Amino acid sequence: MGAATRSATAAAISALDDALHPGLLGRLHGGATADLGDELLAAARAIASSNQLTSLLADPTLDPKNRSQLIRRVFGDRLERRALQILESMAASRWSEPGDIVDAVEEVGFRALALLSDDPIDAQLFAVQRTVSATPEIELALGNGASPVEARVALVDRLLANASPATRSIVRHTVQLPGGRRPVEALERAERVVADARGRQVAIATVAKPLTQQQVDALEQRLGSGYGRKIVVNQVIDPALIGGVRIAIGDDVIDGSVRTRLDDLRLRIA
Structure with a gap:
């Protein structure tokens, strides 16, 4: 990620925070809605579906005001006011590569869903990720760009019948995004973003047999002390x-x- 994209993404996250925690005037006119994350993810898909739109929004030779106006022309009657404001501010930013704006809009959408829901989204995303990676047929079905999007979304809904609405929105998005990553990679990224939005970091603990909750708590505390932030441990069993x-x-x-x-001992003996 280039310096321009890092700066623009940080500014977009700040714009999201302003939308979620408006000042008095913003509160009088209504705060951010629960649909904000869904609208941003839909915008990410719309931008990704048009190479021309992606290029124009990230074109440094265009005046930032013109790029913001382009957002209003494309999305003005389709998005809630706060989603539109966030996208306008992102269009006015400078990006290292054209595709970076799609990734950033996606990230801000994930963050909005994470911050507007109290459900354990990151844990649910990890569970979905493990199911997909352990079942090649499911991964192939979800990642098959030649199959109808509706069929892939229907599969997501069947797999996540008991998951939270926010988790379903994120997983649906990963199979709908044009030219998206492999399902497992997309889910891993979404989980990291959701955890970071909630002020924590994910650790993957691979163990021969499941750890007890007491062991998990102790490991999270020790890692948190070392990394200076809350750590959430997810377990992968490998006998x-x-x-x-x-x-x-x-x-x-x-x-x-x-x-x-x-293995180290065998190498030393050899």
């Missing part, structure tokens, strides 16, 4: 590890598994 735990947090990997220690 091949024999014992111990392998922890992945972003790009960091802490490997304390018995399998790794045995």
Whole structure:
């Protein structure tokens, strides 16, 4: 991600915060609605579906005001006022690559859903991610761009019948986004964004057998102290590890598994 995109994304997140926590004048005219996240995700899909629109919104040679006006012309009668304001501010920003604006609108949509819902969205996204990655048929069906979008959305609704509306919105979006990532990759990104929006970071603990809740709590506390923020531990069971735990947090990997220690011992003996 280029410097311009990092700055523009941070500004978009700040604009979302302003929409969710308006001043007195904003509150008098109505706060952000629960549909804000859905509207932003729909806008991300609409922008991604048009290479011309994506290029124009990220074209640094166009006046920022003209790019904002383009947003009003395209979405003015389709979006709630606050969603429109966020998109206008994003169109006025500078982006490192044209496609970055789609990713940023998507991220802000995920964040809006996370902040406007009290449901355990990140945990549900992780569960969906594990189901999809463990079932090649489902991953193929969800990621098959040649199949009708309606069929993929219907599959999502069947899989997530008991999930929260926000979780369903996010997973639906990942299969609807034109030229989107593989389902598992899209779900991983969504989970990270949702967790970050709620002030925490996800750690994946791969273990030979499930940890007790007491062990999970202790691990989260220890990792949180080390990383300086709340850590949420998700477990992946892999009997091949024999014992111990392998922890992945972003790009960091802490490997304390018995399998790794045995492999190291074999290398030293050899």
